[in-house]
Amino acid sequence: MTPLLEVRDLAVSFATDEGTVRAVDGVSFSLAPGRRLAIVGESGCGKSVTALAIMRLLAPNARAQGSVRLEGEDVLAASDSRMRALRGGRIAMIFQEPMTSLNPAFTVGDQIVEAIREHTDASPSEARAQAIAWLARVRIPAPERRFDEYPHRLSGGMRQRVMIAMAMACRPSVLIADEPTTALDVTIQAQILGLMRELSEETGTAIVLITHDLGVVAELAHDVLVMYAGRVVEQASLDTLFRTPQHPYTVGLMGAVPRLDEEVARLATIEGTVPSPRAWPPGCRFAPRCPFVIERCRTEVPPLAEVGPGHVAACVQAPLDRFAAAA
């Protein structure tokens, strides 16, 4: 079966005043229909750039290489008009900042109707009815009234619901959600994640969830991709990854979330920060921060290698089980 979304060796570089920087370097993954994949990593790892590259929404100074296939179609090679039909139609995206992602000059209803009318033949009144139905479906109270409301009248959580309604209204097969709950407070976060899970189960829409929060990952994802400094460092199913993380970076990330499994080797939160794409370290990019670092790490780029069934990690020291035993 061809996967719904297949990304192969995606690399994104930006032309900047200080030369070309490669923010994303060889990212590959595939997503089956109805599945939910989380992309995790600290700030600056290239998560948003990866998502925007898939949507072809990168800034003009960006260049994307590799391949992105959506339902078999080459996205990076698609014509501009074909791309517009895919965007919002087959693949939709919601963003981190619900406060600024809606246009303040138009009512929320108009903004949803606009998306529906762009991708379907719905008449204005049909589109309006559909938009109201979607507002109800994302649990916005009094949807008929909210339809005519301007975004500034809604709370952050309500606006994110509107964004979800707008994204889902054309029944895309993939929804990319870039930190959809980061700007919201905890109770609203849980509601939005619950809503996204429910909608994906009901409609069969696959989700790519971008987050730096493993708690959010656990709420929603089937599979997890861990990114560090523009590369994929580990990928596994949710269960496997939480039970037996095999990359020191993943293990470090887990130090910051509530323990889910007692067998996980416990590390202190990771010291230091993600290096800038202007100065990626040679060899393993995590080496400057890694407690397991050995000489080889600084010269050799560790390839993504199978460490278990459906589980890959890019670390010369993997599998890490022997350290866990020693601890």
Added chain:
Amino acid sequence: MAGFLVRRVGQIIPTLLFVSLLIFGLQQLMPGDPALILAGEERGDPLVLAQIRAELNLDRPLHEQYVLWLFKVLQGDLGFSWRIREPVAKVILEKLPVTLQLGLMAFVIACLIGIPAGIVSAVKKDQPADWIANGVALAGISTPNFWLGIMMILLFSVHLGWLPPSGYVALTVDWRQSLATTIMPAFVLGTGIAAVLMRHTRSAMVQAMNQDYVRTARAKGLAERIVVAKHALRNALVPVITLGALELGTLLSGAVLTEQVFTIPGFGKLVVDAVFNRDYPVVQGVVLVVAVIYVLLNLAADVLYILINPRLRHA
């Protein structure tokens, strides 16, 4: 919205009162005794002088004079021109349509050039189209109007003979001739303002194009043309409109040099003639009318600003 309007109209009353005080004050500082000037040949006759003083209330205390003057102004009596020997209100009413026509034409030209140019240069930021638009705008701002006016007369009237070099025909008399006589001065005035509008539109559009909602609009699959013309422009126009109203105010206060170059009998020319002939009542009348136009345009700008900005409309 209605509440805002009432409040805003309430606010302009003190402003207008202040303007009237200022103008009345200046009137007191003007050199020369108006009674002497109005008496003309009979200035030696104390009886005539006393009579004129009584007519003009010049024998009353200042605050009474102010109140009486204000009441007259409110009734449309702006005094009497010393030179033209006609009521100032009548003189101004004759010139107002000329200046209105010229100002509005210039404003339309400014918007038609300035706003699209600003949009293009924002969308093509740091590309040749942007550099060209900025270069032309800079040239437009730094070219003196009178010079551009003279050059246009030389080209279109003297060399090509397409347009009359000067004079004015009223719209009501012959609209074709009227447009022919005003198009050059309107263009001269309009281009200067177009440059200002272009720079403002450009910076507002550059800012709008970087907003998250523009990315959302693109993520919906909208054509770039709609993203620019609908999502970005709608927000960028808010500050541009306010500026536009103020520029229109400047236009309506009379374009002294341009009217002079094209011998257009509008406010600009009226003021110049009045100043040179020390015809103070006319100067005051024009200043008063211009001040009122300014205040009203400001009000219009505020109302428009609210109408176009939903965040304020419901506040």
